[in-house]
Amino acid sequence: MRNPFVENTEQLMKEMTEANRKLLKLSDILMNLSDTDVGTTPKDLVYEEDRMRLFHYKPMMKTPCPVPMLVTYALVNRQYMLDLQQDRSLIRNLLSLGLDIYIIDWGYPGPADRYLTLDDYINGYMNRAVDIVRERSKLDKINLVGVCQGGTFSVIYAALYPEKLRNLVVMVTPVDFDTDDGLLHVWARDLPIDNMVDTLGVIPGDLMNVGFVMLKPFQLMVDKYVGLMENCDEKEVVENFVRMEKWIFDSPGQAGEAIRQFVNDLYKNNLLIKNKLKIGGQTVDLRRINMPLLNIFAEQDHLVPPSASKPLNDAVSSEDKSFFSLRGGHIGIYVSSQSQTELAPAVAEWITTRSQLPKKAVSGRNKKSESAKNQAT
Template structure:
């Protein structure tokens, strides 16, 4: 057989394979609405054990707790926290439960127009402080392991600097700490000469969830408006992929606003002035000194994170007085750090072990 015929038959084989796959996709299309309608999120059983205004504190059920200090997860004020328990196979919560921790998760709720005046001091020195006090009493422990994700990591850092005695270990997950120009698009877009945050908040009261979603999508328009749907078509015959796709879409479109004055303060004092790193940031009249952080510190970063570049999180090591500091990284993006299959194979078992090694056995 000549090389030309070899090429011809190879292409013919590929054409038949693609035709067959296309038929499989078309046949599976009838199942898509059912899969989308039956998507399951937040799998792990839990109870609401504390409420304050819109905030709810979830305690996950665990019959095998063998570590004294509980883990309190402080999620961001953006989107909803069930991304950390989105699917049973890719659940940060389940990784921690399996290791023997009592796990609590803050759901900040949805701010209303009446909440527009809430500031960072209300979240950190008010709500978060009250939650930590409750968890310590509920778990009969003087300290918590505090895990903060994204903006929740920034708030967890502030809390630990102010209330170090209540934090056993601090775990920062893709947390923006140094807001200097470190390659992130948000650092560029939020510069004072580009973004009139006063005009936005004065007009809307709270920062609209739709504005935040559009901003996140425009960071990577090809992926979010083209490649994502191409992948959807290519894998119409893969039901596992479809279940994950619709779960992620449900979460990504479950946008919530941010209290106006909190958003204004976060942009102006952190993104634009970088006050936390400079040692100039105050909460409730108190200077937030990163040097007051002395507990073991674990930094979790994603190599392809274009929302919070790794350098923004890792910068904190130069300012704290913790003797036990470690960083773990994974080849993933900002959300993949929480839900990526690679993260759950390679990262989270090590994270759970790191925290356990620095906690007290019951």
């Protein structure tokens, strides 16, 4: 056997010299990083309850889409992935295209949150957030956009409260969990989640990260950092890398009872697609979803494979339903250039065309008050 890289001494010397230069450059950049903030698009806090907070982004157009959309992200990781950096922000793009956006921040569960269930999250926090948006917009129905696990929550919510939703958009959302295409789906079958929850209470985010990193260990723990060195000449590249790094390892813990049910009922027993899932005593029947549906998935998603997302469209009774697929993986759906140039405009157009209100299409309660006002005048 011959050593493949030592034989060419000249080349080796070049590599070493270049590496020296880049190392110094990276050192310099890391010492002077200034702009690594995430989630910078302006927004107002409009409601909070326990750890959950509901934000309203400041609209960028004078007359935004008349029906607001509420974004529900996963409990795993943080919602600012949708607004990671100014030039790659799905939120910012959608705002600039005229949408009116609210977003739920689930916060970081502490030890006291170990008993929170899916019922608390969906029938509790999420339902109250929807009601707040309905009240603020004076509309009976709003648009719901669910992302990843938040998408699964949104699907469940739409089946429980179809009367409150005008349109449903789900992104990289698992619905049919009985697939071998993603390692998470394979591993979850043997995951002793009951023992984990009983022992740990709130499952630490770091432990979850071990699992995620294990999906592609060499890429995520080795090559990613080598790649950083390759491109460390540009400060902007390093800043973007740091932002992404922050997001990846900024992982909230998982409320014990909620993740227990999520793994047992969804990953292991696949009850959602079978219309057998129960939330707060109510059976979740996907056929009750009758509003327009846009199902977005990533073709090379290793966390939520298309085979887990696509069956949703066959399970609902909506007549207006469609798919939108993107090349690339799970993360790319938020930050890739295709996401910014193709996904954002497509979502904005889909929502806008389905959110046109007839004149005076206000909620029943508001109709009465307006009517009373008219009488008074």
